[in-house]
Amino acid sequence: xxxxxxxxxxxxxxxFKAVDNVSLDVPQGTFVCLLGPSGCGKTTLLxxxxxxxxxxxxxxxVDGQDITATPTHKRDFGMVFQSLALFPHLNVGDNIAYPxxxxxxxxxxxxxxxxxxxxxxxxxxxxxRPVAKLSGGQRQRVAIARALAISPRLFxxxxxxxxxxxxxREAMQVELRQLQQQxxxxxxxxxxxxxxxMTMADLVVVMGEGRIRQAxxxxxxxxxxxxxxxxxxxxxxxxxxxxxxxxGRVTALGTALPDVAMVDGARTATLSVRPEDVQITVPxxxxxxxxxxxxxxxxxxxxxxVDVSGTTIVAVTTPRExxxxxxxxxxxxxxxxxxxxxxxx
Amino acid sequence: MRRExxxxxADYAPLVFPGFMLVAFFxxxxxxxxxxxxxxxxxxxxxxxxxxxxxxxxxxxxFFGGVLGFSIMLAVMVALxxxxxxxxxxxxxxxASRRVQVVWxxxxxxxxxLSEVIIGFAWxxxxxxxxxxxxxLVWAGLMAEPRALFPGFGxxxxxxxxxxxxxxxxxxxxxxxxLDPTLTEAARTLGASPLRAFFNVVVPGLRNTxxxxxxxxxxxALGAYLLPQILGRPQHWTLSxxxxxxxxxxxxxxxxxxxxVFLVLMSLGMVGLTLLxxxxxxxx
Numbered sequence: 058x059x060x061x062x063x064x065x066x067x068x069x070x071x072x073f074k075a076v077d078n079v080s081l082d083v084p085q086g087t088f089v090c091l092l093g094p095s096g097c098g099k100t101t102l103l104x105x106x107x108x109x110x111x112x113x114x115x116x117x118x119v120d121g122q123d124i125t126a127t128p129t130h131k132r133d134f135g136m137v138f139q140s141l142a143l144f145p146h147l148n149v150g151d152n153i154a155y156p157x158x159x160x161x162x163x164x165x166x167x168x169x170x171x172x173x174x175x176x177x178x179x180x181x182x183x184x185x186r187p188v189a190k191l192s193g194g195q196r197q198r199v200a201i202a203r204a205l206a207i208s209p210r211l212f213x214x215x216x217x218x219x220x221x222x223x224x225x226r227e228a229m230q231v232e233l234r235q236l237q238q239q240x241x242x243x244x245x246x247x248x249x250x251x252x253x254x255m256t257m258a259d260l261v262v263v264m265g266e267g268r269i270r271q272a273x274x275x276x277x278x279x280x281x282x283x284x285x286x287x288x289x290x291x292x293x294x295x296x297x298x299x300x301x302x303x304x305g306r307v308t309a310l311g312t313a314l315p316d317v318a319m320v321d322g323a324r325t326a327t328l329s330v331r332p333e334d335v336q337i338t339v340p341x342x343x344x345x346x347x348x349x350x351x352x353x354x355x356x357x358x359x360x361x362x363v364d365v366s367g368t369t370i371v372a373v374t375t376p377r378e379x380x381x382x383x384x385x386x387x388x389x390x391x392x393x394x395x396x397x398x399x400x401x402x
Numbered sequence: 403m404r405r406e407x408x409x410x411x412a413d414y415a416p417l418v419f420p421g422f423m424l425v426a427f428f429x430x431x432x433x434x435x436x437x438x439x440x441x442x443x444x445x446x447x448x449x450x451x452x453x454x455x456x457x458x459x460x461x462x463x464x465f466f467g468g469v470l471g472f473s474i475m476l477a478v479m480v481a482l483x484x485x486x487x488x489x490x491x492x493x494x495x496x497x498a499s500r501r502v503q504v505v506w507x508x509x510x511x512x513x514x515x516l517s518e519v520i521i522g523f524a525w526x527x528x529x530x531x532x533x534x535x536x537x538x539l540v541w542a543g544l545m546a547e548p549r550a551l552f553p554g555f556g557x558x559x560x561x562x563x564x565x566x567x568x569x570x571x572x573x574x575x576x577x578x579x580x581l582d583p584t585l586t587e588a589a590r591t592l593g594a595s596p597l598r599a600f601f602n603v604v605v606p607g608l609r610n611t612x613x614x615x616x617x618x619x620x621x622x623a624l625g626a627y628l629l630p631q632i633l634g635r636p637q638h639w640t641l642s643x644x645x646x647x648x649x650x651x652x653x654x655x656x657x658x659x660x661x662x663v664f665l666v667l668m669s670l671g672m673v674g675l676t677l678l679x680x681x682x683x684x685x686x
Contacts, residue, residue, distance in 0.1 A: 109587055129590040130599075142588035146606040155602075156592040203592065213591075 060085040060243055061106070061211060066115030068101050075101040077267035079115070083260065086241045088234065090254035093264035094290065099247045100215055102264070106245065107136050107213050119210060132211075135204030139216040141196050143188045143203070149175075150184030153203045160207065174202040177236070194225050201233070205240070212237070212244040218253065230256040251291050255279070263287045279331075285400050288329040295332060295370050299399065300325045307399070309392070310366045315343045316394035320401050327400045334396035335372035337361060337388050344389035345370070349382055363390055439659035449656050457660035466644075466661075473624060473640040474668065480562045480623035481616045487563070488570035489578075489612065493604060495571075496578045507575070510568040518565065522632035525561040526552055529633070557633040562626055566619050573618055577611040578604075617676050621669050641665050 061083040068076040076098040083089050091099040104110040106117055108129035116125045124132060135156075143152050151158075153174055154167040162170070168184075175181050178198035183191075191199065197217065204212060217233070218226045234257040237244045248254055254261045255275045262272040263286075271283035282288035285296055299309045299317070301324060306313040309328055320326050340346040347365035354376075361372045361382055370390055382388070408414055442452035460466060495506050516524075528534050529551035539545040551557055585607060589599035605612070627642040641661060649658035 107591055109590070128595075129587075130593050130595050132591075133593070134591060136588070136591040138584045138588055140582055140584045142582065142584040144585065144589075144603060144607070146609065155589070155594075159593045159598065159602075207593070 060087065060120070061245070062116075062118040063102075063106070064116040064118060066102065066105060066112045066117070068098070068105060068110060069113040074267050076105070076112075079264075079267075079269055081262060081269065081272060083243060083245070085243055087243055088237050088257055088259045089243075089245045089262060090258035090260070091245065091247045091262050091264060092251060092254040092290070093249065093270075095249060097264040098267040099249075099264050103213055103215055103245060103247045106211070107134055108132050133207060133209055134211045134213055135207065135209035136212075137200045137204050137214040137217045139219060141200040141220075143196060143200055145188055147188065148184065149180075149186045149188060149191070149199050152188060152199060153184075153206055155203065156207045170206060174206060177205075178202045193221050194229065197221065197229060201236070205242075208240075209242070212242045214244070214246045216247055216249070218248075219250075226250075226253070227256075233257060255291075261291075263290060265290070280396075281398060282329060282400065285327045285329065288398065288400060293332055293371070294329045295335065297328045297330070297368065297370070298325065299328045310345055310368060312345050313343065314392055314394070314397070317392075317397055317399065320399050323401060328392070328397055329400055330392050330397045332360065332371045332373040334393060335370060336391040336393065337363070337372050337374070337382070338391050340387065340389040344391050347388060347390055349384050349386045349388055351384055352382055363388060365390060435659045436663055438656055439663050441656045441659075443654055443656045446653075448653075457657045458664070460657060460660075461664060469639065469641055469644055470664075470668070472638070473626075473642070473665075474672070476558070476562070476626065476630075476638075476640060477620045477623040479559060480566055480626075481619040483559065483563050484566050484570040484619045485574075485612060485615055488567055488574055488615075489605075489608075490600075492571050492574040492578050493600070496575070507571075510571050513564070513568045518628045521561055521565055522629050525557065525564070525629075526632055529557050529560075552633045553635045553638070555634065555638055558630050558638050561629045561633050562623055565629065566622055569622060570615055570619055573615045574608075574611060577608055581607055613676060617673050620672060624665065624669055 061081075063079055063081045066076055066079045067074065079098075079102060091102060093099045101110060105112050108124075108127065112125060116123050118124070119132075144155065147155065150168070150171045153171045154162075157167045157170055171184055172181070175183055178201060180195060180198055180202075183195070183199075188196065188199070197220075200217070201214075204214075214233075218229050221229060230253055233246075237257075246253075246257065258275055260272060261275050261278045263270045263278065265286050271278060271287045273281070273283075278287065278291050282291060282294075288294045289296065297309045299307050299314070299319075301319045302308050302313065305319075306315075307317040307319050307328075308314065314328075317328070338344060345365045347363040347370065349361060350364045350369065351362040353360040353362070357375070359374050359376060359382075361374070363370050363372065372390070437451075438449065439457055440453050440455070441449040442454055443449050443457075461470070495503055498506075531548050531550040534548065534551060536545055536548040536551065540548050581604065585603045586596075586599045589603045590596065594602055624640075625642055626640050627646065630638050630640050631643055642665070645658045645661045645665070648654045648661065
């Protein structure tokens with residue numbers, strides 16, 4: 058068995074459970090994003106995988122071998138910290154060569170590997186530069202190269218791109234994903250940015266309050282969120298309270314929605330529908346009647362806010378689809394059954 | 403915050419008082435001392451204005467050279483021992499909980515409130531044969547019979563380290579606390595054991611602080627006067643002891659002044675040298 062397995066990991070700080078009974082299987086070569094709001098335990102979980110925190114209970118298994126008690130420096134992992142933690146007293150080359158030097162590699166081996174890595178991160182001839190003279194993106198790459206120097210069994214990154222500006226961050230996301238695919242290394246990234254997770258991950262693990270709320274490929278997380286927490290955290294969504302009426306139909310805001318099925322055995326639930334799936338039509342059968350309250354025309358997309366009996370539903374369309382709505386207009390809101398997800402509430 | 407450069411004479415007014423104090427209580431006395439160091443000593447106690455180098459020439463004797471060398475060596479040893487003990491100690495404190503940190507720092511600060519005389523006599527008791535720490539060792543069966551540990555070089559060094567250690571920790575503490583803890587964590591994930599991470603990352607990362615602390619403690623210890631007399635033999639007396647001896651007991655002010663000037667120049671020289679070495683290391 059290869060890859061990483063977390064078995065019922067719990068981390069307790071006093072009375073507070075930072076990580077609560079987390080189990081996860083990560084196949085070899087998978088890119089995993091631990092995603093969640095701050096304080097959800099994702100960084101603590103990563104630090105436990107790295108050995109920087111000790112789990113209160115549970116096991117960390119890598120390649121079939123229980124490493125829960127192995128000290129950090131014997132795990133042969135590569136980790137990139139949020140602060141990057143480049144050693145300020147060493148130049149770029151010495152920073153990257155540090156893990157090799159510790160393992161007693163010869164000078165020639167070290168410099169050969171450093172050159173190879175610098176080429177990989179598109180910074181050739183940077184070996185002699187002081188770390189302080191690098192730009193944010195360059196420091197980022199050096200930190201990545203240093204973590205990859207020993208070809209680690211596991212590549213861990215804690216909010217690696219949070220210090221970069223938006224444009225550079227998007228570029229680095231693509232670059233990091235390509236690098237990971239090129240090396241085929243099992244990678245775990247902690248992030249609170251759902252775009253980042255969607256861009257890079259094979260497997261997105263959404264965490265909330267110390268627990269895994271859903272672990273699935275990005276598109277499935279987006280299309281089939283497991284609960285309203287996941288639906289609300291990934292992208293924007295409309296959450297509506299629904300209930301089944303006397304003849305078994307699902308109703309939202311007093312209107313029956315055709316073809317929408319209730320979750321098993323529940324009377325009430327929450328319905329999630331993405332703004333781009335909401336259709337705006339004329340009022341009629343099976344359609345929620347509402348009033349347009351605001352139209353936000355962003356050029357590329359148009360967001361229409363419709364008030365339906367006190368609840369605001371947002372619809373996103375492209376300008377080609379419709380351009381003639383204005384605030385105050387009465388419209389119908391159609392929620393297509395195939396794109397609506399009914400969640401236990 | 404950026405301020406305008408002073409333009410008129412009135413803008414310099416706030417400097418008058420500190421300037422006056424500096425001149426009255428530092429420049430004038432120090433200038434007097436420099437002048438006296440060139441004066442001619444009169445047999446019987448006083449001196450007359452002159453411009454002679456006799457007082458400085460006496461340094462060339464083996465005796466004063468030896469005392470000067472010993473003073474510098476002692477100060478260097480105190481500085482090295484203080485940093486060697488104080489640095490790992492402060493680092494360990496900085497890893498402890500807030501409460502433990504406060505208790506340690508308060509305890510260290512309370513050592514500062516002790517006068518040099520009390521420290522000297524306390525250690526002379528601790529190092530004595532009748533009531534000293536060797537009695538504990540005898541009681542524990544580690545030693546055959548109690549023994550006096552003073553007077554001697556070890557006793558002088560121990561007491562001076564004891565006196566200078568709180569300063570060392572107080573200078574190191576802010577810099578060590580500010581050091582990014584993820585640096586050591588990064589070193590550990592890259593394969594360094596905790597001890598190795600300390601020497602590869604923490605020590606070089608704080609090199610400038612360590613150099614500054616060494617200088618501070620060196621200068622502090624160079625002026626040692628009381629402890630070498632209480633705990634040392636005459637060969638462990640420092641230049642400060644000789645200065646006092648010449649000024650007060652031999653009534654040779656010009657020579658005492660010359661030694662004092664020389665001591666100041668030596669301290670400045672050592673500090674300058676250390677900074678120079680530090681700068682070179684940085685450029686490399």
